[in-house]
Amino acid sequence: MTDVLAITEHRRGDLRDVSYEVITAGRQLADESGGDLHLAVISGNATGFADDLNREGVDYVHTVSEGEEFNHDVYTQAIEALHAELDPEVVLMPNSVNGLDYAPAVANRLDLPLATDAVGIEYGDSLTVTREMYGSKVETTVEVGGDQQAVTIRGAEWSAAEGVGDAEISEFEADIDTDTGSRVTGFEEVGGGDVDISDAEFLISIGRGIEEEENLPLIEDLVEATDATLSSSRPIVDNGWLPKNRQVGQSGKVVTPDVYLAIGISGAVQHVAGMKGSDTIIAINTDPNAPIFDIADYGIVGDLFEVVPELIEQFE
Amino acid sequence: MKVLVTVKEVAEVADDFEIEGTEVGERYLEYDLNEWDDYAVEEAVQLKEDGPADEVVSVTIGPERADETIRMALAKGADRAVRVWDDALEGVDLLDVETKTNLLAAVVEEEEPDLVLTGVQAGDDAFGATGVSLADEIGFQWGAVVNALDFDADEGVASVHRELEGGVEELTDIDVPAVLTIQTGINEPRYASLRGIRQAQSKEIAPKTLADIGLDADAVESDLTMTSMYEPESESDAEIFEGDASETAGKLAEVLREKGVAQ
Numbered sequence: 325m326t327d328v329l330a331i332t333e334h335r336r337g338d339l340r341d342v343s344y345e346v347i348t349a350g351r352q353l354a355d356e357s358g359g360d361l362h363l364a365v366i367s368g369n370a371t372g373f374a375d376d377l378n379r380e381g382v383d384y385v386h387t388v389s390e391g392e393e394f395n396h397d398v399y400t401q402a403i404e405a406l407h408a409e410l411d412p413e414v415v416l417m418p419n420s421v422n423g424l425d426y427a428p429a430v431a432n433r434l435d436l437p438l439a440t441d442a443v444g445i446e447y448g449d450s451l452t453v454t455r456e457m458y459g460s461k462v463e464t465t466v467e468v469g470g471d472q473q474a475v476t477i478r479g480a481e482w483s484a485a486e487g488v489g490d491a492e493i494s495e496f497e498a499d500i501d502t503d504t505g506s507r508v509t510g511f512e513e514v515g516g517g518d519v520d521i522s523d524a525e526f527l528i529s530i531g532r533g534i535e536e537e538e539n540l541p542l543i544e545d546l547v548e549a550t551d552a553t554l555s556s557s558r559p560i561v562d563n564g565w566l567p568k569n570r571q572v573g574q575s576g577k578v579v580t581p582d583v584y585l586a587i588g589i590s591g592a593v594q595h596v597a598g599m600k601g602s603d604t605i606i607a608i609n610t611d612p613n614a615p616i617f618d619i620a621d622y623g624i625v626g627d628l629f630e631v632v633p634e635l636i637e638q639f640e
Numbered sequence: 641m642k643v644l645v646t647v648k649e650v651a652e653v654a655d656d657f658e659i660e661g662t663e664v665g666e667r668y669l670e671y672d673l674n675e676w677d678d679y680a681v682e683e684a685v686q687l688k689e690d691g692p693a694d695e696v697v698s699v700t701i702g703p704e705r706a707d708e709t710i711r712m713a714l715a716k717g718a719d720r721a722v723r724v725w726d727d728a729l730e731g732v733d734l735l736d737v738e739t740k741t742n743l744l745a746a747v748v749e750e751e752e753p754d755l756v757l758t759g760v761q762a763g764d765d766a767f768g769a770t771g772v773s774l775a776d777e778i779g780f781q782w783g784a785v786v787n788a789l790d791f792d793a794d795e796g797v798a799s800v801h802r803e804l805e806g807g808v809e810e811l812t813d814i815d816v817p818a819v820l821t822i823q824t825g826i827n828e829p830r831y832a833s834l835r836g837i838r839q840a841q842s843k844e845i846a847p848k849t850l851a852d853i854g855l856d857a858d859a860v861e862s863d864l865t866m867t868s869m870y871e872p873e874s875e876s877d878a879e880i881f882e883g884d885a886s887e888t889a890g891k892l893a894e895v896l897r898e899k900g901v902a903q
């Protein structure tokens with residue numbers, strides 16, 4: 325029998341979507357391997373979350389009450405203890421920012437081979453994980469050897485588990501040292517300011533294809549001619565060319581306009597996380613293989629410095 | 641205080657490329673300093689300029705060609721560099737997290753830094769895990785995805801912002817020694833000046849084999865095997881406008897009008 329232990333995630337009192345996605349991924353693995361799916365919820369209102377996590381396909385929910393907000397030392401120790409008790413084949417964790425803060429430590433401490441950011445998993449004779457490389461330009465399959473493994477899964481790749489299950493819910497008592505070398509002292513919201521791009525109906529979004537700040541006015545002319553709202557991918561904000569409140573993506577804003585026009589944006593997963601809910605997606609990019617075209621409804625394979633001036637002319 | 645900053649030479653794939661076996665054909669690859677590491681180098685050099693750090697050592701795992709990349713770190717202000725490579729690594733097609741952890745841990749043992757800075761992830765294999773794995777291995781504290789750092793040398797505490805999802809940052813105090821994985825946007829990486837580039841030529845890049853850092857071939861035995869590489873099948877049903885710039889722009893304008901977002 326080969327069991328799966330999946331770790332859920334919550335922040336500031338709410339379970340995050342990926343918690344239901346690890347259930348789906350974990351159930352799939354457990355089915356393929358003929359084992360049970362164990363779920364763990366650590367810190368915060370762990371016991372309070374348990375009922376909501378008891379969804380179809382979950383066999384056990386283990387709650388660990390130690391710790392208030394996320395702390396990687398508490399998570400690492402809790403998972404270490406759960407692993408010793410349950411001896412699962414696979415530990416599944418979210419490839420979230422917090423996942424990146426504890427999963428590698430868990431794998432190292434338990435001496436498990438680690439495959440991160442999985443977009444597919446399969447349990448046949450052994451565990452096979454599908455990952456992307458080179459900014460989503462290629463996909464790879466990776467066989468993960470060893471008797472037990474650790475995998476982090478990309479958010480939104482598996483559907484959220486639904487329904488009500490009949491899992492056994494129990495408090496897991498772990499001996500956890502909370503006197504740790506890192507202490508969360510608070511949270512801060514960023515990216516307020518003049519406009520709220522999440523309200524816009526028509527977003528013109530610019531990426532690194534613009535090359536230099538001097539080229540930004542070209543896009544601003546288009547924004548003006550079409551009465552759109554300007555947003556961008558992360559490098560534009562990192563470079564200080566636009567303020568943080570214009571950033572679309574995982575660490576920026578989630579937007580759902582009627583039309584999202586992505587100019588010189590490759591479509592990295594963390595960018596797509598913020599805009600894939602747009603009604604109509606249009607991309608202008610010189611690279612016909614840019615991942616943005618995979619989610620686009622319309623596209624121009626071409627140089628923005630040629631296309632954008634022509635487009636401006638159309639609206640003047 | 642000594643700061644060790646890990647850098648990686650990453651491969652970027654040309655717009656058109658071919659896959660040969662489980663690799664992208666060498667002629668379609670261009671090498672550069674990993675984007676995230678550039679910010680880590682800058683943060684380390686600023687720690688030196690601002691006082692807390694006395695020395696910045698940069699370390700990379702890579703073949704001789706990687707000297708070019710590590711020279712960029714030297715040109716930007718790192719004092720010296722260590723490059724780990726070995727014949728045993730030559731045939732490995734996927735350097736997994738465990739391998740990188742073993743190699744870097746051995747370098748940490750030699751260098752005894754107080755602070756290790758790494759990039760959040762590498763742009764090519766994108767594991768995003770080496771920094772935290774290394775921290776656990778060497779018994780340092782850590783913080784992942786750091787986009788602001790305020791270092792208190794007297795207290796030995798790094799006050800950081802960790803950039804979470806959805807425009808929320810977590811404020812955390814981390815005891816040193818620590819490993820921090822650095823997110824883009826934390827600073828403005830400098831360009832290497834001509835003077836810096838010239839100076840870098842005379843700075844030391846110490847090549848080290850496994851034996852030099854007290855390891856044997858076991859340290860690079862990986863449980864991860866890449867079994868295939870392919871271009872993802874596009875599920876796209878995107879309508880691609882054909883024609884020259886004015887034709888494609890015309891069609892795009894039509895769509896925008898149809899959707900009612902622009903007149």
Ligand SMILES: Cc1cc2nc3c(=O)[nH]c(=O)nc-3n(C[C@H](O)[C@H](O)[C@H](O)COP(=O)(O)OP(=O)(O)OC[C@H]3O[C@@H](n4cnc5c(N)ncnc54)[C@H](O)[C@@H]3O)c2cc1C
Pocket residue numbers: 421459530531532533534556557558559560571572573574575576577587588589590591592593594595598608609610611614626627628629760761785
């Ligand atoms: C933890 C984490 C969080 C992140 N959060 C975010 C986030 O919230 N938002 C975000 O956007 N990114 C985020 N990123 C960064 C993300 O991984 C990418 O680095 C980023 O999205 C790339 O931006 P880009 O598409 O503008 O640049 P690139 O990937 O460099 O793409 C530029 C594109 O422009 C095209 N191009 C070049 N010249 C032209 C031209 N003349 N005409 C037309 N096209 C051209 C190129 O073909 C290429 O496709 C995050 C990363 C991490 C690790």
